[in-house]
Amino acid sequence: MQAQRPEGPDSGDRAKPKRTRWLVIVAAIAILAVAAQGIWSRRDAHAALEREAEHTSQMSVEVVLPRKSSGGFNLVLPGNVQAFLDTPIYARTNGYLKKWYADIGAHVKNGQLLAEIDTPEVDDQLRAARADLANANANYALAKSTADRWTEMLRTKSVSKQETDEKVGDMLAKKATLDAARFNVARLEKTQSFQKVYAPFDGTVTARNVDVGALIDAGSSGGPAKELFHVAQADRLRVYVNVPQGYAQQVRAQQSAYLTLTETPSRHYPGTVARTAGAVDPQQRTMLVEVDVDNRGGELLPGAYAQVHFELGAGAAPYTLPGNTLLFRPDGVKVATVDAQHRVKLLPVSLGTDFGTRVAIVSGLHGDEQVIVNPQDSIVDGAPVRIVPRGAEGGGASGAAGANGSAGASAANGVSGAMSATSVACVVGMAALPARANPDARKQS
Incomplete structure (x- = not known):
């Protein structure tokens, strides 16, 4: 039976490099993970900055749609109101005002007596004219009877033809004098009839410029005639x-x-x-x-x-736009519209009637265009824009600023996270590298 080999210090020394190798592998994986996270965060931050830069580079605009009126337009103009008949009444004869019968505000009828004028001179002239008429009538009667007798005697050759013609001519002259006297009487009678002033139509007396005893001058003396009534x-x-x-x-x-x-x-x-x-x-x-x-x-x-x-009448019912949507360019009037790609498109238009706050557009629009309100003078075709609600441009600007701040903060956080991850990886690497570089350090100690 083979005796077991006792474990000595060498077996422990062989296990230590194996554990160190695993630690290095784990540290390397951690470094790679942290580095990948930092790179990804940096990429996200860069993309966010690009999106925000593109967003802020677009102009915020408000738009309106052309309005087509189906009704008529109300044209208001100042007018001068005048009576249908408005007549000043003057005297046709000279004299003194004897009496007036209508004052201002009185409603009078056609032919109603307004005033009487005392004209003694005209009365005397009429009486003299009637006397002249009577004299002319008597002279004419005598001349006529004489002419008739001489004409009868001429038939019997009792008088000459010359004498008869003289008698007939005298009769005709007396007849002309009689006619002149008759016409003079008629003239003076008409002048005397102007002593009474009548209303020419139904109406209201708006002025009375004379009173009893006032001198009435019909303008025959060369001066201006004075208005009696209106x-x-x-x-x-x-x-x-x-x-x-x-x-x-x-x-x-x-x-x-x-x-x-x-x-x-x-x-x-x-x-x-x-x-x-x-x-x-x-x-x-x-x-x-x-x-x-x-x-x-x-x-x-x-x-x-x-x-x-x-x-x-609206006529062709032109489209109307607010006056602050028009661009006056050297090549004509234009409006700035927003197309489907949210880019500016300048359209030339022809102006019609100016209705004050709105202007009629005769041609150039179809009615479905999104027209920019208060466009900048420097606006050009193809410029990218963002449409904001009417009256919310200030809010949109603050929102954009907020978005800029949040996006910038996110980007900064991403960059900071990436830098932090890199720093952690460096620290872990530095902690692991000495053990890997000198695995027998503990053994030697």
């Missing part, structure tokens, strides 16, 4: 509006309109376009339009200021 017919009104040239073609006769007043903005007074001038004033570039309004209720006053509203 009468206006206000149950129907004329409103005159100057329509700009851009809308002149859209305002036509028989078109509906309505009035509003500053003191009653909620009340609408309907009217109708009665007529248009049919031409544009070359100085003002406007067309005069008359709108007739029924005012039998007396709610509107002649001479007032009103706002006239015209319902203009």
Whole structure:
């Protein structure tokens, strides 16, 4: 029987290198794992930085869609309200005002007596003219009877033809004098009839400029005639509006309109376009339009200021955009739109009517474009953009800043993790390398 070989110090020494080898292997695996983790974290951080850089390089924009109106546009213009009939009344004869019968605000009828004028000079002239008429009538009667007798005697050859012609000529002259006297009497009678002033139509007396005893001058003395009364017919009104040239073609006769007043903005007074001038004033570039309004209720006053509203037809119903979406470039007006790839596309457009806050786009749009609001002047085709909700641009910017910070923090954390992992690997390696380099150190000791 072979005696067992006792274990000595050599057997323990052989086991130690084996354990050291396993420790080195485990340490190497740990170093590789930590290094792989650090490399992966660094790669993720770099990718996050690239994504964030790409995200921040895109411009944040707000967009609107073109609006197509199916109704008409309300054109509001200032108008001057005038009575349908507005007439100053003057005297046709000279004299003194004897009496007046209607004061301001009085409603008068057609043919109603307004005032009487005392004209003594005209009365005397009429009496003298009637006396001249009587004298001319007597002279004509004598001349006629004489001419008739001489004509009868001429048949019997009792008088000469020359004398008969003289008598007939004198009769015709007397007849002309009689006619002149008769016409003079008629003229003075008409002048005397102007002593009474009548209302020319149904209306309201808006002014009375004379009183009893006032001198009335019809302007025959060379001075300006003085207005006695002013009468206006206000149950129907004329409103005159100057329509700009851009809308002149859209305002036509028989078109509906309505009035509003500053003191009653909620009340609408309907009217109708009665007529248009049919031409544009070359100085003002406007067309005069008359709108007739029924005012039998007396709610509107002649001479007032009103706002006239015209319902203009939409016509081809052009698209409209806010005024802050337009880009005025040397090659024309353009709008910046966002395509399906979220890139800028500049489209040329033709402008139509300016409605204040919005502008009609005659051509260049199809209606489904996403138009950028407040585009930068330096914007170009193909620039990448990000669409943010309306009114949230400030929030988007802060969110982007937050995203930048978080992404930067994540990237920094990844880099820091990678550096930490590398440091740990180095420490573990340094701890394991002495044992691997000198495995018999413990044995020698």
